[in-house]
Amino acid sequence: MTRDMNILIVARWPLGGIRTYIRYTYGHVSETCRITIVAPETHELQALRQDAARLGARLVTCGDGCARIAKAVHTELRRTSYSIVHSQGFISAATSYPACRLAGVPNVLTLHGILEERLLSGWKGSMKRAALSSIVRRLDGIHAVSNDILKNVENDIPGLRQNHPPRTVIENGIDTAWFAGCRLTHAGLRHELGIADHEFVFGFLGRMMPQKGFDILVDAAGMLAAENRRFRILAAASGDYVRESCEEIRCRELYDLFTIIPFQADPRRVYAAVDTLVMPSRWEAWGLVAVEALCSGTPLIASSCLGLRESLANTPAMMVPPENPQALADAMRAAMDTRRDTSARSQAFAAEACARFDSRKSTNRLLEFMNTVIANQRNASRPKRTAA
Structure with missing residues (x-):
């Protein structure tokens, strides 16, 4: 099974654990994957630039805010043929979702957190929760870094316990x-x-x-x-x-x-x-x-x-x-x-x-899951033959 992919990573919050996750996960794939990272500028921008250079990745920075990130993702998917979009967290997945659907590119979400009640309280919070839940159920794949985090999200999002989208648990690794x-x-x-x-x-x-x-x-x-x-x-x-x-x-x-x-x-x-x-x-x-x-x-x-x-x-x-x-x-x-x-x-x-905890193990498993997601989308898009 080939692992040669052109991957667009979307990171709404490229800080701390998410930034280091990207560095560890993609640290051994320079010969098999092309990597582009879309992220806003933060106080860890210099570290992110160094990480991108170490990975041989292209870094596309955009202004802060979901609208600007969504525009940057749309531009990338329109200009370049990507195999898959790898969204880092709920907001990244929601932000990249419209452009992915328009371009027909599969979108995989890596869960880096939970749906925190303190951020989703009140009527506005309820609307955000409903919108996020609706989008997450329509993604092409979900990758959780622990069984704990997957079970938590499955309990928080009604309907996610069913078979779609495909889900996998791959524990994190490090260098x-x-x-x-x-x-x-x-x-x-x-x-x-x-x-x-x-x-x-x-x-x-x-x-x-x-x-x-x-x-x-x-x-x-x-x-x-x-x-x-x-x-x-x-x-x-x-x-x-x-x-x-x-x-x-x-x-x-x-x-x-x-x-x-x-x-x-x-x-x-x-x-x-x-x-x-x-x-x-x-x-x-x-x-x-x-x-x-x-x-x-x-x-x-x-x-x-x-x-x-x-x-x-x-x-x-x-x-x-x-x-x-x-x-x-x-x-x-x-x-x-x-x-x-x-x-x-x-x-x-x-x-x-x-x-x-060697990251090469987790990276190989993630690439295998991505290839499965890509294959699933291709199979779903093929016209079905009808009996003569």
């Missing part, structure tokens, strides 16, 4: 070779920030948004500070909530415990600088950051939330209930008390993690 041994090869950030070797450093990596649970980490830090525990939290963070989070830390007189630095295009320096990474998420589609930590040999504390509980099964990660600052504080205390043992277990598991 494991990029992270193997990085705690030794990428050291230095700790000293640049003036953090002493003896200090115990917890890490937080990602966007400061409600989903990621940074507020839960602040609560847990406050509990440990009340016990006169000595530690530091290094947060390499971005997003709309950085200012609010910093203000909350100041108001609670916890600012001396936190070192907050901007978004890091290369997270390996962060993994090398921390003793334990903390992921107090409320939900995840799967957990790319968690797996990066495992492959780097970095100890990990994570919530047993949607997505993470699946990706971290049978690993040495310490799991705590979501939305539970006390349980998180207990796990952080245990990590400090067992520093050497925890580090040794994580280092010993790194090789197994690299073998388990």
